Amino acid sequence: MTTDTNKKKPWIYTASVASVYPHYITKAEKKGRTKAEVDEIIRWLTGYTPKRLQTQLDKETDFETFFAKAPKMNPNRSLITGVVCGVRVEEIEETTMREIRYLDKLVDELARGKAMEKILRTP
Secondary structure, eight states, rough: OOOOOOOOOHHHSSSBBBHHHHHHHHOOOOOTHHHHHHHHHHHHHOOOOHHHHHHHHTTOOEEEEHHTOOOOOOOOGGHHHHHHEEEEEOOOOOHHHHHHHHHHHHHHHHHHTTTTTHHOOOO
């Protein structure tokens, strides 16, 4: 049995957060939500300060690095459940992909009109 150690990373890992960020904002704003709410979600999930988040966007940091170097991933993120792109986020085994899908799920919930108090999970 052989293992594929040269398995190619999903494209989203090497995509810059700055390249996807405007799409998060557009998705939210189309539904009457704000950039400030998207930023609050990202900061809640990752622990980035507004200044450090902007620095990551300016540096065009890729998603893999963005999550690997996040100051403090929110311990309540494990409370995020549901389906994104046909996959249950809580069942994603690969850590980086799960973190990316958590963010996607939170932005989806924002765009669907869910209250911030419910989006930013607390036990």
